[in-house]
Amino acid sequence: MEVSGDKNKPHQVVIVGGGFGGLYTAKHLAKANVNVTLIDKRNFHLFQPLLYQVATGTLSPGDISSPLRAVFSKSKNTQVLLGEVSDIDPKAQKVMMGDQVIPYDTLVVATGANHSYFGKDDWKDVAPGLKTVEDAIEMRRRIFGAFEAAEKETDPEKRRAWLTFVLVGGGPTGVELAGAIAELAYKTLKEDFRNIDTSETRILLLQGGDRILPHIAPELSEVAAQSLRKLGAVIHTNTRVTNIENDTVTFKQGGEVKEITTKTILWAAGVKASAMGQILAERTDVECDHAGRVIVEPNLTVRDYKNIFVVGDLANFSHQAMKPLPGVAPVAKQQGEYVAKLIQKRLKGHTLPQFHYNDVGSLAMIGQNLAVVDLGFIKLQGFLAWAFWLLVHIYFLIEFDTKLLVVFQWAWNYITRNRRSRLITGREAFVEPKPVSSGSH
Amino acid sequence: MEVSGDKNKPHQVVIVGGGFGGLYTAKHLAKANVNVTLIDKRNFHLFQPLLYQVATGTLSPGDISSPLRAVFSKSKNTQVLLGEVSDIDPKAQKVMMGDQVIPYDTLVVATGANHSYFGKDDWKDVAPGLKTVEDAIEMRRRIFGAFEAAEKETDPEKRRAWLTFVLVGGGPTGVELAGAIAELAYKTLKEDFRNIDTSETRILLLQGGDRILPHIAPELSEVAAQSLRKLGAVIHTNTRVTNIENDTVTFKQGGEVKEITTKTILWAAGVKASAMGQILAERTDVECDHAGRVIVEPNLTVRDYKNIFVVGDLANFSHQAMKPLPGVAPVAKQQGEYVAKLIQKRLKGHTLPQFHYNDVGSLAMIGQNLAVVDLGFIKLQGFLAWAFWLLVHIYFLIEFDTKLLVVFQWAWNYITRNRRSRLITGREAFVEPKPVSSGSH
Structure with missing residues (x-):
């Protein structure tokens, strides 16, 4: 058994990020004999593949969001925490959210990636x-x-x-x-x-x-x-x-x-890893790629830390093909399921063969x-x-x-082709959109 | 005929505000031999009676909004203008939106009202x-x-x-x-x-x-x-x-x-009339009530200006009971319909008896x-x-x-009782809501 804890206390899994990777990890642990803490900055999971339809007026944000608490309402082993992880301590097995310290036996990091402006952040x-x-x-x-x-x-x-x-x-x-x-x-x-x-x-x-x-x-x-x-x-x-x-x-x-x-x-x-990539690199000495994604082991763990997993867009998994798996929902989903399964196997003293992405097209x-x-x-x-x-x-x-x-x-x-959700909102008195740029910079 | 214009040019109706009052005026003029310009700050009509369900997570904003352009897409006599009316000139029969000047033969003001903080605007x-x-x-x-x-x-x-x-x-x-x-x-x-x-x-x-x-x-x-x-x-x-x-x-x-x-x-x-009430008062010398609502004539016009109507929450109509009609959607709707009808009657040299609110409960x-x-x-x-x-x-x-x-x-x-739309949005990284007040003021 690679991870363990106090025999009297259930195994504590902390998942950072409620996107596809984190959500599916938590979902597949809902009936396991573990305590799960799911941390996200937002109180909802977003079905990102359809976000462009919100941007173009076909859907409302509520149509493609699920409140995380509602998703896990019936999973009494799962706690949803709203907040931003500021640091981790892999030796002490703790996650920090400002002053708040959350201990873990197993950590799953699934904070995703953003666009990259190739150095032109302005x-x-x-x-x-x-x-x-x-x-x-x-x-x-x-x-x-x-x-x-x-x-x-x-x-x-x-x-x-x-x-x-x-x-x-x-x-x-x-x-x-x-x-x-x-x-x-x-x-x-x-x-x-x-x-x-x-x-x-x-x-x-x-x-x-x-x-x-x-x-x-x-x-x-x-x-x-x-x-x-x-x-x-x-x-x-x-x-x-x-x-x-x-x-x-x-x-x-x-x-x-x-x-x-x-x-x-x-x-x-472009792809630019979220800030957790940098934090993981600093605290665990794991290697990151040019986009800041964490280069994970074949079982999605971080090198030297068998109880830290990285899944989804934040992970660079290159063990299956010559290049990293694409940053799409099915990859994150399958990785989350794999990690949930592996955690449960380990609790029984078993393990799993390396992660394999089953390409769904x-x-x-x-x-x-x-x-x-x-x-x-x-x-x-x-x-x-x-x-x-x-x-x-x-x-x-x-x-x-x-x-x-x-x-x-x-x-x-x-x-x-009904575009009923084409509200222009967010500024009190809309008159004219801000022009692209008003001067040089 | 109380209003007229160049015989060769269709009668020009300018409606300010796309709430229930303005919308129903425009809707009932869609087939009339007039040109309609509907001005609103926003590009959508809001079904305000259900807004509290957006605030409490049952509905998304898109569910209770209709894009004004879509509503009048097929009404070729109707033009939707996005913008804020900054002033009116009742003598010259013009509405100003900043630099832009829009002439009218008939003006319908339906800009509604806000809450009142009874002088404690902070x-x-x-x-x-x-x-x-x-x-x-x-x-x-x-x-x-x-x-x-x-x-x-x-x-x-x-x-x-x-x-x-x-x-x-x-x-x-x-x-x-x-x-x-x-x-x-x-x-x-x-x-x-x-x-x-x-x-x-x-x-x-x-x-x-x-x-x-x-x-x-x-x-x-x-x-x-x-x-x-x-x-x-x-x-x-x-x-x-x-x-x-x-x-x-x-x-x-x-x-x-x-x-x-x-x-x-x-x-x-509380009720506080929108800014157009003040503008009307200054430009037409019409009387306003304590909430800033325009005290309208029995046919919803402004005193001395038979071609300026005020409908909906901005109007104080007290000719039916001892007190003004309530600021609810059915009143605005019926007033809009009445004004649309009266405009068409006038074009034929006729008129209508005074407005009467048919209480729908x-x-x-x-x-x-x-x-x-x-x-x-x-x-x-x-x-x-x-x-x-x-x-x-x-x-x-x-x-x-x-x-x-x-x-x-x-x-x-x-x-x-599904509250799927309970997204907490609007601030990039939600961590904690702003407390009610952080000090004295």
């Missing part, structure tokens, strides 16, 4: 990312606010800038945002304005690599690109943003330097009847892929919570 | 009201944040303060909030915490007058008070808040001065199977009133928008 304000509910509300404010500003604008050049959307990053989030904005501009909002023609909207997707959706098969990447182009978006591959200033994005495509004037830049690129939604699904053995596109995408998400949402009616409502809104 | 931060989506999100943050803080608190006195909720104002909003918080504390959240017993929660409703819900029949008031007490709330009538300081609310009940320590004070009292929800309905000819209470309340709101939500599935979802959540 771009964050002008080009917001999409990781939190607040991010999504802010994106929604900017997207719908841009159409409103365009409607009011009399100068044709400025109007053009308001009707130009630049998306940085060609992964699932960037692609799904581009598709959703295209549907908004070219379909949903078409009849809503009197001074502008929303079909004049320009949507640019800038991708660093040589194809969008690099995690799926190249032929599906191509299908996705064609679908996006058909919807009206413009894709630039092999493209790197070099400057953002005075409403102008400068980017390098190959050797060529290009510029575009826009009022709305949305960021969906990749999928991305582009728009109505347009999606790509790569299951390895089968590749889908068009309506079939779209229907599959919808079914998979309905399945996960139901598994995850019994929000049956929400799911139907969502599917209904999605199918009928 | 209480606003410690005792937020409930008028906007942001207000509701902030209230939700405070309510659910208080339970979280109590769960963490080890000092019994402080914990007691976190579990004490003081509601100021015994009108529908105060009563409905008190009922919803009681259901949260004593039912929904009962199993969710590990350190606190949420049934120890204290809920105080402070009412200035001698009974809660003064707009309904006294016997129903009494039923509502009994229902609230049965749920666990404490009601103090004839009570006036005299001070809020250091987490302590001081109030006078009769001659007696009492104090209660609390971390959460919610404000649902009053109702208030207290909790599961607990409501009061006063239709004048019939008075309902208990389950019947509750079912009636639900039906009426479903009817209005459907009439108002075809969100059938939302309505079912909402009814379902409501019946099953």
